Amino acid sequence: MSTWNLSSGIVYDTDEHVEAPPARTIPPADKLAAVESSPGSPATPEGHSGPGACLAAMDELQVYTLTDTDSQVLGEVRSFIVDLHQGRLAYVVVALSGAKGAAQLTAVPWHALAHAPHERRFVLNTTQADPAKAPAFDAAAWPDMSNCDWAQSLHDFYQARPYWL
Structure with missing residues (x-):
């Protein structure tokens, strides 16, 4: 028992x-x-x-950029979100290039990314999701990333398999 x-x-x-x-x-x-x-x-x-x-190491990955499949820079990695209960990396938080203000961030599901270590970048695996149209948030007002509706809509936007499955 x-x-x-x-x-x-x-x-x-x-x-x-x-x-x-x-x-x-x-x-x-x-x-x-x-x-x-x-x-x-x-x-x-x-x-x-x-x-x-x-x-x-996380500090090594925080100098990475986010690019599309054509190597166009979409933004810079700011943080990583880890699900501590499942021991999984859930999201990469990115400051988008060309966003209004440096404080504009978006979360990208881990399963929507590929890793290009020799070029120090993550590649967005989908050509149909534009991060500039992704749900964004201000650095001073993060969303509740444990909210199931928020998480599902983000994964749907990026057409990524949810990390909890």
Whole structure:
């Protein structure tokens, strides 16, 4: 039997005979697929430091731009939104190029993006969604991104699979 503490969100097992789950281990480096790291990444092989070739530090990604499939710059990455309950990256918040005021932002669903690490950019995967027409917000007044209606309409706009599915 399990007990869920509503205030902390922690689930406690109350059965005495429950076995502990097996420990999760990271496979040895020679068993991982080789992925080339981005230039200047802290994961470069020479230094053998940083998070690794398949991972990136958030501060490294915050210098990325958002482009369309023709490499036209649409905006600059400002922030990342993580769903802490599911452990997933949900949105990339972008300051749009040419927007009215530098404080005009939009959220782009993670599944609407492709990654171009050697060019330090994210590519909007759809040609039908114009971020300039996307739901935008002021940097001083963010929407409630946990609102299901807001989230679904944003994913619909970008024709992206919702991250929670």
